[in-house]
Amino acid sequence: MTTYETMPFHLETERLVLRPWAESDAAELRALKSERGGGTPTPTLDDTRALIAKLLTATATTGIALLPVQRRDEGDFIGYCGLIIGRSSLEEPEIAYELFRHAHGRGYATEAAGAVLEAAAATGRKRLRATVDAGNTPSFRVLEKLGFARDHVSVEDSGEIVWLTRSLR
Numbered sequence: 001m002t003t004y005e006t007m008p009f010h011l012e013t014e015r016l017v018l019r020p021w022a023e024s025d026a027a028e029l030r031a032l033k034s035e036r037g038g039g040t041p042t043p044t045l046d047d048t049r050a051l052i053a054k055l056l057t058a059t060a061t062t063g064i065a066l067l068p069v070q071r072r073d074e075g076d077f078i079g080y081c082g083l084i085i086g087r088s089s090l091e092e093p094e095i096a097y098e099l100f101r102h103a104h105g106r107g108y109a110t111e112a113a114g115a116v117l118e119a120a121a122a123t124g125r126k127r128l129r130a131t132v133d134a135g136n137t138p139s140f141r142v143l144e145k146l147g148f149a150r151d152h153v154s155v156e157d158s159g160e161i162v163w164l165t166r167s168l169r
Contacts, residue, residue, distance in 0.1 A: 002091065004123040006063040007083060011115040018067040018081060018112060020059070021052045025068050028077040032100055058085075063123070064093050069112045071103075078103040081112035083120055087161075088129045093120070095130050097142070109142045117146060121168040128168060134160035 011018040026048040034042040043051070059065040066082035079099030086094040095116055097109050120128055130148055132139045140162075148164040155161070 007119045007123050009065050013111045013115050017070050017072050081116055087131050092127050092129050095128050110145050128166050130164040132162050
């Protein structure tokens with residue numbers, strides 16, 4: 001079995017800071033999940049704190065992380081970005097991101113995901129995956145800018161899922 005370096009858990013870009021979760025992020029993460037809609041009930045604050053604890057445990061176990069994203073100058077939480085096992089594996093994790101709607105269209109997702117790509121490459125991994133709902137055009141644009149290519153489509157209860165991959169240096 002191949003061993004990988006631990007991903008850096010604090011990343012900075014020109015406009016953004018990606019950092020480890022804190023319990024104080026619970027209200028904003030809950031609001032982000034609420035904004036998502038789609039018929040899923042908004043989690044309680046306690047459920048959101050439990051999710052953050054689960055994310056921190058997973059990070060300690062796997063050496064990869066989904067990180068809160070905040071704007072550097074404003075200091076506000078605008079979403080998250082990072083690596084998860086998701087539908088994939090620890091050897092080829094998925095890149096995942098979600099931002100508040102007010103932060104869409106400004107290049108933040110591309111900027112944050114670019115920093116995560118560099119962090120993933122530094123772990124020694126050879127390839128990343130991404131899975132996107134077939135109708136999520138903005139996510140496809142982000143992934144295409146980052147060099148991801150469509151691999152295949154699967155069908156789940158939620159609908160068609162497009163799988164993309166990207167080789168790392």
